[in-house]
Amino acid sequence: MGEKTYMGSKEGNLLSSQLDPMMSSTIPNQPYLFLRLHLLGARKFIVVGVGPLGCIPFIRAIKLLPSGQCSAEVNELIQGYNTKLNGVLDQLNQELGPDAIFVYANSFDIFMKIIGNYHQYGFEDANEPCCGGYFPPFICFKSSGTNRSSALCADRSKYVFWDAYHPTEAANMIIAKGLLDGDESVSYPINIRELYKYNS
DSSP states (O other): OOOOOOTTBTTBOHHHHHOOHHHHHHSSSHHHHHHHHHHTTOOEEEEEOOOOGGGSHHHHHHTTOOTTOOOHHHHHHHHHHHHHHHHHHHHHHHHHTTTSEEEEEOHHHHHHHHHHTGGGGTOSEEEEESBSOSSTTOOOOBOTTSSOBTTBOSOGGGEEESSSSOBOHHHHHHHHHHHHHOOTTTEESSOHHHHHHTTO
16 A cells, blocks of 8 residues: 555645645635644544535525525535535545544535424424514614613524524524434434444
């Protein structure tokens, strides 16, 4: 077997020679950062892909999308980024495994399932945020002298979105549980529980 070469090594750079221009522009430094952490002793990595930003209330509001509709354009960009990121992690697993392992956490698909089937997860609203309203300026703050927010829902556990940008704690718990014990469609090549036991 030939000697392995890693990004940043004097011998050369197998990975960077295979990165296409789009990868270089969308994920410019991540492989180098992962390899730097590896050189510092890290061996187990969880890399979470970007969620469906085309579905957050902010994007839906500024694009004037009907209730329940996501921006396909934004989500296509995100999926392209996630595909490239997953490819980088596959390459790192080939180059550095089995001593090290890089797990891709597919938060995009989990969150899309929540949005598409929110009633099944116990939510009542997957469109409007709990706090801050649906249209700009999306302000979510406490009024002075009160314990009430400017626009706070009665029960945040019934909402998918906390504000115009972020999921609620309830939605994040579903995502976390999916990544912890999910199959390869959610966490690849192994899930997070398996990662905990990996090479232990």
